[in-house]
Amino acid sequence: MKQRDLWLLGLLLVFSIMLIYDLNDVQRNPLLFNYRLSRILSVISTGIIIGLTGVYLQSSLRNPLVDHYILGIGSGSLVFTYLSILIAGGFTLATPLSSMLGGLLALFLTIILAEKLSGTATSYVLAGIGINSFFSGISALLSYLTIRVYPYAQLLLVGSFIVATDDKLYMLSIPLVISASIMLILAKPLNTLEVSDEFSVITGFNPRVIRLISIIVAGLTSSIVTSLYGLIGFIGLASPHIARYLSGRSDNRVVAPLAAFTSSIILYVTDFTSRRLFAVMWSEIPAGAIASLIGAPFFIYLLLSRRRIYGD
Numbered sequence: 001m002k003q004r005d006l007w008l009l010g011l012l013l014v015f016s017i018m019l020i021y022d023l024n025d026v027q028r029n030p031l032l033f034n035y036r037l038s039r040i041l042s043v044i045s046t047g048i049i050i051g052l053t054g055v056y057l058q059s060s061l062r063n064p065l066v067d068h069y070i071l072g073i074g075s076g077s078l079v080f081t082y083l084s085i086l087i088a089g090g091f092t093l094a095t096p097l098s099s100m101l102g103g104l105l106a107l108f109l110t111i112i113l114a115e116k117l118s119g120t121a122t123s124y125v126l127a128g129i130g131i132n133s134f135f136s137g138i139s140a141l142l143s144y145l146t147i148r149v150y151p152y153a154q155l156l157l158v159g160s161f162i163v164a165t166d167d168k169l170y171m172l173s174i175p176l177v178i179s180a181s182i183m184l185i186l187a188k189p190l191n192t193l194e195v196s197d198e199f200s201v202i203t204g205f206n207p208r209v210i211r212l213i214s215i216i217v218a219g220l221t222s223s224i225v226t227s228l229y230g231l232i233g234f235i236g237l238a239s240p241h242i243a244r245y246l247s248g249r250s251d252n253r254v255v256a257p258l259a260a261f262t263s264s265i266i267l268y269v270t271d272f273t274s275r276r277l278f279a280v281m282w283s284e285i286p287a288g289a290i291a292s293l294i295g296a297p298f299f300i301y302l303l304l305s306r307r308r309i310y311g312d
Contacts, residue, residue, distance in 0.1 A: 007246055015265050018272055039164040043271045043287070044264045045172045045233065046161075050060035051243075051263025052179045054236035055256045059190040060086050060214035061111075063121045064241065065299070069101075069233030070205045071124070072131035076106020077223035078231060079135050079157060082142035085150045096171060096227040103223030106131050107215065159288020161271055161282035168228045175221035180260075182217050186210060187252040194250070230268070233287040234295020239263035241298075267291065 022040065026032040068074055080102025084095045114127035139157065146153035148267045153162045189210045192200040211273040226230070243258035244250055268291040278285045 011262070011265055015268065018269070034166075035164070038097060038166050038169055039161050040170050040268070042164040042229070043161055044266050045169070045176050047227055047235065047264030047267035048260040049172075049176055049179050049221050050232060050236040050267070051239040051260040052183055052256060053222045054224045054238075054240045054263070055183070055190075055243075055259050056179075056186075057236075058240050059194050059252055060211045060218075061124065062194055063124050065121050065125050066128065067234065067236035068131070068218060069231065070127045070237065070299070071110045072106040072135060073103040073219050073222050074226050075132050075135035075139055076109075077103035077226040078139040079142065080105075081156065081227040082139060082146045082153065084227075085146050085153070086142070089149050089290075091150055091188060096224045099227035100220045100223045100293040102135075103226065104151070104216070104219045106135055107219045111215075122239070133139060153284060156226070158230035158286040159230040159291065160284075160286035161229055162284065162286075163229065171224070172228060172296035175224045179217060179221045182213065183252075183256050186214060187256055190214065190252045191250075194252075208246060230288055232288070233292050234299055235263050235266055235291050238295055238298050239266065265301065266294075270294070 019040070023033065023036060026036050050068070057066050057068065057071065058064055077099040081095055081099045083102075084098035085091055088094060105197070108133045110124070110127045111128065114124040117123035117127060143154050143157055152160075155162060189200065189205045192203045192205055193207055195212050200207040200210065222236070239259040239262045240255060242262045245253045247254045247258055249255065267287065271287040274285045274287050274290055
């Protein structure tokens with residue numbers, strides 16, 4: 001058995017043990033059990049969506065340094081989430097729809113700015129930082145107004161599953177099914193797109209259509225996640241890289257499901273740690289904060305590695 005296979009088995013074993021322990025101590029209380037189960041399923045579903053989003057964006061843009069957070073999708077969707085809540089006087093079905101508009105707006109602004117700079121991998125990161133900072137400033141200001149009508153408004157700034165409910169889980173199932181279904185169709189075309197647009201044309205695919213669909217799906221699905229549970233960064237960046245390492249392949253037909261699996265486990269571990277460890281010592285720390293703490297050093301490592309190899 002290869003070392004990569006052992007890593008996969010180890011991840012699955014750890015996940016199974018934590019899951020059993022997590023549900024076992026609340027099974028005598030139906031209310032707590034239902035909440036805990038709903039929260040766990042929300043975390044896992046969110047992890048799958050974020051992992052697939054990372055594959056969509058990194059493959060379609062041929063850039064290993066991007067995810068929905070770095071490109072500003074999260075902060076853009078959060079601004080429109082707050083605006084929708086303020087206008088409606090609370091969280092409604094229109095909130096995720098508004099969030100999608102904000103996410104796509106921020107994404108396309110980042111792409112336009114990056115292409116104006118030079119179109120390199122680093123230019124996408126720099127453009128993303130600029131757009132992200134702009135929308136983050138607005139969302140921070142709006143959070144102080146939104147908290148008057150939505151008590152969990154400030155938790156959305158750092159990503160938290162305290163607000164997990166069955167209704168939100170049902171909403172989350174829609175982008176989950178859409179993202180996974182379209183990935184089944186686009187996994188092979190995305191493989192050709194990673195080589196070059198010319199190669200994609202030669203193999204019978206339209207690179208512009210593939211790229212546009214991938215970007216829109218990534219933007220819409222990750223924006224819905226943001227509207228429900230807030231900003232969760234860097235997991236979407238790291239999980240495709242971990243998947244490629246564990247599989248030893250760059251084929252998205254293998255990388256995509258493995259990235260979804262890895263992302264869901266990482267996110268579940270962060271949420272579990274928040275509830276079980278930090279909550280005992282202090283109080284529950286949002287999962288998004290822990291994810292950023294883990295993911296930011298990984299992003300810096302990728303950035304420095306790419307600069308050392310390619311010099312861009």
